Amino acid sequence: MPTERQLFLLQLLVNDYIVTAEPVGSRSIAKRDDVHFSPATIRNDLADLEEMGYLEKTHLSSGRVPSEKGYRFYVDHLLSPAILTKKELSDIRGVYREKFLETDEMIRATAEILSEFTNYTAIMLGPELLDMKLKHIQLIKLTDVQGVLIIVTDTGHVENRVVTLPAGIRAEDIEKVVNILNDKLNMVPLYQLQSRLNTEIRSVLRDNVSYYERVMDLLTEGLSIDDPEQIFYSGKSNMLAQPEFQDINKVIQLLNVLEGKDLVRELLDMPPGGLHIRIGRENKLNGIEDCSLITTTYTVGGEHLGTVAVIGPKRMAYPRVVTLIDLLSKILTSALSDRRVEKR
Known part of the structure; x- marks a missing residue:
């Protein structure tokens, strides 16, 4: 186990190396105002720290750099969080x-x-999208054959999906679809949407909406989640x-x-x-x-x-x-x- 003086020197060396990216030698440490040890004492302590595995010597310099073991000890025992301005x-x-x-x-x-x-x-x-719940859904007609499905989750996340509309679908049918979805799927977890679509939503759409099979295709595609994690x-x-x-x-x-x-x-x-x-x-x-x-x-x-x-x-x-x-x-x-x- 390093001595108190060696721990002090290890902390100084790591802090200096973080700032300069240059190997740190005993002479540069000895010149510091807050260090009151002789260069020889510092040199011996750094050699001991190297022997214990906390420091490494580079080939291109007489100075030393922290090893992974040295960084780990610094993080676990010597780190003091910085104070922001x-x-x-x-x-x-x-x-x-x-x-x-x-x-x-x-x-x-x-x-x-x-x-x-x-x-x-x-x-x-x-x-994760799969962990979110459906807060609100909207289907907006852009052209005769194209629309955008807007999905809003309970976390405030918004997904916009471009979808293909059944040719000839009426505005009142789109409104019915949106009302049914918001009524039946409100606060349903996103991972359950596909199963709910294929059970209760399918039967409700069949009874109330024209082109319901093509509307089902639209919703199956629009409510799919390919990449659940953001x-x-x-x-x-x-x-x-x-x-x-x-x-x-x-x-x-x-x-x-x-x-x-x-x-x-x-x-x-x-x-x-x-x-x-x-x-x-x-x-x-x-x-x-x-x-x-x-x-x-x-x-x-x-x-x-x-x-x-x-x-x-x-x-x-x-x-x-x-x-x-x-x-x-x-x-x-x-x-x-x-x-x-x-x-x-």
Whole structure:
């Protein structure tokens, strides 16, 4: 176990390396005003920390950098969350004072704030469509053969689906269809819509609407859910500015991970609640061995809705990211809760 002095030096070294991306040597540490140890003492302690596996020596420099074990110890025992400035807090809260038309806009705005304030890549998992309930549905005729089906969920999510209308369908039939759907399917979970369509909705439409078979085809297609999970990104290009990703092959590998939705879901598969940090090879996917991932969740009424995540280099500014991701998840939870109350 490192001594108190060694822990102090480890914390200094990690903090310096996060800022400079340059290996840290004993001489640079000794020059600091808050360090009162001789260069020889510091050199010996850094050598001991390297021997214990907390630091690594680079081939191109006499300085040292944190190992994954060093980062893990720093995160678990030495990390102090950063304090945001009054202006930063004001700017963040100002975003949520905007009137968002859709829940998606609020989630996307959160991703944009995270990427802007961290200079890393932000990933947001939105509420799964299959878990949402139908709040309202509308069918609007655009042309004689084309319309748009508008689906509004209990979370405020809006889906617009272009559909083919039966030739010759009358406006009163469209109105009947909409009234039947809103009466029979209000607050029905989206995953149950197809089964309800094929049972009670089919029989009601048959008795009340012309062209009911073609209307059924329209609804079956329009109410299908091909991709139930929403993923929002912001700041993918931020990783290109990091010294660790000057190698184009590393960039390609990372972008391949981010572009694959199944891989992203696996990447963000963390237990609900709390804040989780995975460093380097703790992430099991090829292509992100040089990255760290910080995630937490956001909720409404105790119900888990989605995930907030930031991915960056192992040399991530952990104190700042931890503060921001914790703050934004709480603000988003509060904003979504208020929004749900307003819509009741």
